Structure formats: C-alpha cells, structure tokens
Amino acid sequence: MPNSDMPKFYVTTPAYYPNDVPHIGHAYTTIATDVLARWQRLKLGAGNVLFVTGLDEHGSKIEKAAAEKGVPPQQFVDDMAVVYKEVWKALGISYDIFRRTSDAYHLKFVTELFERISKAGDIYKGEYEGWYCMPCESFWTDFQLKDGRCPSCGRTVEKLTEPAYFFRLSKYQDRLLELYEENPDFISPEFRKQEVVNRVKEGLKDICITRAKVRWGIPVPGDPELTIYVWIDALPFYISALEPPSTTFERFWPPDVQTMAKEIFWFHVVIWPAMLMSAGYALPKKEFAHGWLTIGGQKMSKSLGNVIDPMYLSRKYTADALRFGLMRETSFGGDGDFSEDALKTRINNELVANYSNLFYRVTSFIEKNFDGKVPEGRLGGTEEALIAKTNDTVKKVDRHMEELRLTDALAAIMELSAEANRYFQEKEPWKKLKTGSEEDRADAATTLYTAVNVLRTISILLHPFMPERGGIAVMSLGAEPTLEGIGDLLIKPGHAVKAVMLFRKVE
Numbered sequence: 001m002p003n004s005d006m007p008k009f010y011v012t013t014p015a016y017y018p019n020d021v022p023h024i025g026h027a028y029t030t031i032a033t034d035v036l037a038r039w040q041r042l043k044l045g046a047g048n049v050l051f052v053t054g055l056d057e058h059g060s061k062i063e064k065a066a067a068e069k070g071v072p073p074q075q076f077v078d079d080m081a082v083v084y085k086e087v088w089k090a091l092g093i094s095y096d097i098f099r100r101t102s103d104a105y106h107l108k109f110v111t112e113l114f115e116r117i118s119k120a121g122d123i124y125k126g127e128y129e130g131w132y133c134m135p136c137e138s139f140w141t142d143f144q145l146k147d148g149r150c151p152s153c154g155r156t157v158e159k160l161t162e163p164a165y166f167f168r169l170s171k172y173q174d175r176l177l178e179l180y181e182e183n184p185d186f187i188s189p190e191f192r193k194q195e196v197v198n199r200v201k202e203g204l205k206d207i208c209i210t211r212a213k214v215r216w217g218i219p220v221p222g223d224p225e226l227t228i229y230v231w232i233d234a235l236p237f238y239i240s241a242l243e244p245p246s247t248t249f250e251r252f253w254p255p256d257v258q259t260m261a262k263e264i265f266w267f268h269v270v271i272w273p274a275m276l277m278s279a280g281y282a283l284p285k286k287e288f289a290h291g292w293l294t295i296g297g298q299k300m301s302k303s304l305g306n307v308i309d310p311m312y313l314s315r316k317y318t319a320d321a322l323r324f325g326l327m328r329e330t331s332f333g334g335d336g337d338f339s340e341d342a343l344k345t346r347i348n349n350e351l352v353a354n355y356s357n358l359f360y361r362v363t364s365f366i367e368k369n370f371d372g373k374v375p376e377g378r379l380g381g382t383e384e385a386l387i388a389k390t391n392d393t394v395k396k397v398d399r400h401m402e403e404l405r406l407t408d409a410l411a412a413i414m415e416l417s418a419e420a421n422r423y424f425q426e427k428e429p430w431k432k433l434k435t436g437s438e439e440d441r442a443d444a445a446t447t448l449y450t451a452v453n454v455l456r457t458i459s460i461l462l463h464p465f466m467p468e469r470g471g472i473a474v475m476s477l478g479a480e481p482t483l484e485g486i487g488d489l490l491i492k493p494g495h496a497v498k499a500v501m502l503f504r505k506v507e
C-alpha cells in the first residue's frame with residue numbers, strides 16, 4: 001500500500017522550556033496528548049501512531065537559569081531533560097520520540113531550514129528596534145506595552161536596537177487566510193478562530209527572527225554573531241524529531257494534531273504555517289489550543305510562586321487517578337481552575353464510587369459465586385437496553401475523541417458506568433442467589449454475564465486515560481485492549497475473570 005493510503009496519526013506537545021521542572025500545567029498538555037495518542041493506537045494499531053514531545057533548550061531564559069545554578073547551559077539542560085523524562089515516565093506518558101533542540105540533528109536541520117527559507121527570498125537583514133523584556137525574551141512595540149512595562153509579566157523593559165534578520169511574514173497574509181478558509185479544522189477549537197482571523201486580516205508585519213545578545217542558540221548561517229530566535233529554533237523540532245535515516249518523516253509528516261495552551265497559539269497558527277509554506281512543507285492538519293489551568297483564577301507560573309508539582313499529586317493519588325481527574329475536571333479546550341479538593345471529589349465520586357466499585361463488585365461476585373468463571377446469560381429487555389446504550393456510548397466516545405472533546409468522552413463513559421451500576425443494583429443478584437430457585441440463579445447469572453461484558457467495554461474506553469490501572473482492569477477480565485468488537489459481548493460463558501480493587505477512596 002502506498003504510504004499515503006495507510007492510516008497514521010502524528011500528534012505533538014509543545015517543546016517545553018526546561019528552565020525549571022515541569023509543573024501541573026505542562027503535565028496537563030502532555031497527559032491530554034498522551035490520551036489522544038493512546039486512543040489512536042487502540043484504533044489504528046500502535047505502529048501507525050507517532051507521539052512527539054521534547055524540550056526547547058536555547059535562549060536567554062535557559063542561559064539565565066543555568067547561570068543562576070552556576071553550570072554551563074548544556075549541562076543544565078542535560079540535567080533537566082533527565083527530570084522531564086522521569087516525570088513523564090511517572091505519569092505514564094507514552095511518547096515515541098523525545099526531541100531536544102540541543103540535539104545535533106536539530107542544530108543541523110534548523111541551519112538548513114534557515115538557508116532554505118532565505119533562498120525562497122523570505123529572509124532579509126535589517127535593524128531591529130524595540131522594547132525588550134528579558135525574562136520573557138520578547139520584544140514589544142510601544143503600542144503593546146502596558147503602563148510602559150512588559151504586557152506579559154509586568155516587569156520593566158529596555159529599548160534595544162540591533163542588527164537582525166527578518167522573516168517576510170507579511171507575504172503570507174493571504175495564503176494564511178486561505179488556509180483557515182479551506183481547512184476549517186486547522187484552528188481548533190472553533191471559538192479561537194475568529195480572533196486569529198481578525199488579527200491576520202488587520203495585517204501581518206515581518207518578524208525579527210534573530211537575536212544579537214543571546215549566545216546560547218543556533219548561529220545564523222554565515223553571520224554567527226547572531227543567533228536564531230527561540231521560536232524559529234523551536235518550531236522546527238516537530239520536523240527534526242523525525243530524523244533520517246529513519247523513514248518516519250515520509251511516513252508521518254504532517255502532524256494530525258498539535259496541542260498547546262492558548263498563549264502560544266499565534267506562533268502555531270500564523271508563524272509556523274507561514275514558515276512551512278515558505279520552506280515547501282505540507283501543513284499540519286489541526287492546531288489545538290486548550291486554556292490555562294489556573295489557581296484561584298490566576299495562571300500557574302513560577303514567577304507567581306503558585307505552581308503545583310505533578311509528582312506530588314501522582315504519588316499521593318496515583319498517576320492514573322491524577323490523569324483522570326485532570327481530564328475530567330476541566331473541559332478540554334477552555335480554562336479551568338485547579339484545586340486539589342475538586343480532584344479528590346472527582347476521584348472519590350466517579351473513579352472510586354462509580355467505576356472501581358462496580359468493577360470490584362462484579363468481578364468478586366463471579367469469583368465467589370461462580371468459581372471465577374463468567375456464567376451463562378439469557379438476555380432480556382433490560383439487558384438489551386444496556387447493551388444498546390453501551391454501543392451508543394462507544395459511538396459517542398469515538399466522536400468526542402476524534403473531535404478532541406476528551407472531557408465529554410470521559411463524561412459519556414462515566415454515564416455508562418453509572419447506568420451499569422444501576423442495572424446491577426436493581427437486579428440484586430445477591431438476593432437471587434439466596435432463594436434457591438433455578439430461575440433466580442439463571443437471572444443472577446444473566447446479570448453477571450451482562451455486567452462483566454459492559455465493564456469490559458468501559459475499561460477499554462478508559463484505558464487511554466488510565467493506562468496502568470486500565471491495563472490491569474482489562475487483563476483481569478482476560479480481555480485485550482483493542483477497539484475491535486468493543487461493544488460486543490466478547491466475554492463468553494466459562495471465561496475466567498479475577499477480582500481486583502482498582503482504586504481506593506482518598507481522604
């Protein structure tokens with residue numbers, strides 16, 4: 001089959017700045033992206049999915065952090081990369097490639113890309129003057145300043161003039177508008193589109209893509225006194241991650257979904273596609289920006305001192321429960337306030353009281369009363385209705401996942417779980433077994449047969465959200481984590497199941 005006809009899914013997170021250890025905001029994007037990758041692996045098969053994450057290691061921010069620690073920048077980022085990988089491992093992040101922008105191939109790739117865009121006539125030398133905010137590594141115009149200070153962090157700015165290279169972003173205004181028009185899914189979610197379109201329509205200015213002051217960066221080819229600006233260095237990591245001689249690029253480019261939070265959306269929906277157009281690359285299919293996790297309404301950030309450590313939460317509640325809570329609590333796409341109390345309530349009310357309890361009740365019932373073998377069932381109207389709801393939920397979840405409504409997908413799965421709970425409770429198989437009547441025993445058997453099959457569907461649907469416990473759940477049912485026959489009653493009579501308590505109540 002030619003490459004283009006084979007199903008594939010390439011998904012990315014941003015390349016995070018490793019000036020500090022990851023906080024719950026970075027974990028949020030990475031977990032969501034992991035859920036998407038795992039879902040597509042269930043759908044398309046593991047070999048057809050590529051999940052890239054990484055680190056954006058150059059620039060003055062990193063230079064400064066390294067200096068504060070008294071180590072050379074390379075050593076600083078090397079140490080940070082170890083920390084990032086440890087945190088992602090603890091959170092069950094199943095990335096395929098971890099690209100660091102200080103990797104040798106990345107340096108070579110960015111240098112070549114700069115030359116390529118330059119040859120296309122889209123880079124020219126000039127002089128840049130602007131208000132520079134050191135901590136944010138950003139130049140601002142007079143108009144953008146807030147009370148004469150950095151509009152992003154509120155700190156003082158300094159006027160700088162320096163020789164610089166510019167990218168002809170202005171040339172791409174019409175082509176970008178065409179892109180948004182012809183590919184309505186490129187800017188997602190939909191509610192973020194109008195603002196971008198309006199800003200692009202107002203007119204695009206060429207952008208400065210080099211820095212004279214920053215030493216820790218990739219030198220401009222032929223003009224090594226200047227370094228390539230962080231964004232122009234960082235964005236191509238989505239390509240350089242697919243490093244030859246592997247054929248990953250041919251197989252997976254372009255990205256199907258790129259995730260991030262809203263503050264870096266502009267770079268991804270305007271500057272990034274313009275760079276790709278100039279260099280002649282196929283464009284990503286979808287750029288998706290979620291909102292911010294806030295604490296008491298304020299964005300989490302190191303400078304505000306309100307960051308939350310994902311490792312602390314994962315140790316306390318398990319990585320799976322944390323993943324569930326994060327994806328369930330804040331509607332994926334919008335902003336959401338994070339609180340540990342809300343996380344606990346979600347875990348206790350839904351994960352424990354709804355899903356995990358049902359799982360334990362059903363599997364331990366089979367273990368105790370049917371020798372651990374699924375009994376035979378004769379489906380009646382109630383069972384048929386529950387199976388129909390199960391199949392309906394599968395379809396709903398698939399739609400939600402395809403449209404990146406992760407929170408809605410989880411809500412739908414939890415609703416099915418609640419329905420299965422009601423079914424089990426109303427059927428009272430424990431009472432039926434006590435009457436001694438054959439008819440009642442057969443009824444109880446039907447309840448268990450049906451419930452365990454619905455649990456199989458629920459557990460597989462939850463698997464991408466909670467890979468560790470979800471894996472145990474599916475395994476204890478003697479099932480496979482696959483979407484094939486997902487809504488069918490594949491657990492046949494005589495099939496062995498084991499009782500497990502997946503999650504416990506947290507205090």
Ligand code: MSP
Binds near residue numbers: 015028236264294301
């Ligand atoms: N290095 C750039 C990205 C380059 S991509 C080619 C960068 N790095 S960052 O470390 O600041 O990461 C920003 C991203 O981290 C956000 O876009 C988002 O994905 C995640 N988050 C950081 N803080 C967050 C919140 N408080 N809430 C939600 N996501 C957060 O920008």
